[in-house]
Amino acid sequence: MVPSSDVTLAGTSWFVVEIVGRATSEPRPQLTFGDDGRVGGSTGVNRLGGRYAVADGVLTVTDAVMTRMAGPPEAMDQEQRLLEVLGVPQPLTTVEGGLALGEAGGVARLAPAPDPSVTVER
Secondary structure (H helix, E strand, C coil): CEECCCCCCCCEEEEEEEECCEECCCCCCEEEECCCCEEEEECCCCEEEEEEEEECCEEEEEEEEECCCCCCHHHHHHHHHHHHHHCCCEEEEEECCEEEECHHHCCEEEEECCCCCCCCCC
């Protein structure tokens, strides 16, 4: 793992493929980081949005908002784990095939979406 103090998330889109050691299931959460400091995406159940910043290799998401639809219990558990990850500043590192959040990359892993302009419809 390489610390990512210089990673630019602006204009990129990612699938969340693992949260706290557990692989995500379909529909897989997705995050898109805008050039304007806004983050948007899906938890797999609900749409989310907010602001983001990367400073000194730490990703911080603030002013988060989200729709409030219900889903199957396993999807709601996955959503809750993702929200807990995004709710606190997380160290950001590059790993083979994507990015990792958390100390030693152990909190969440992200894989690039095919095209930054693509968003996942739910």
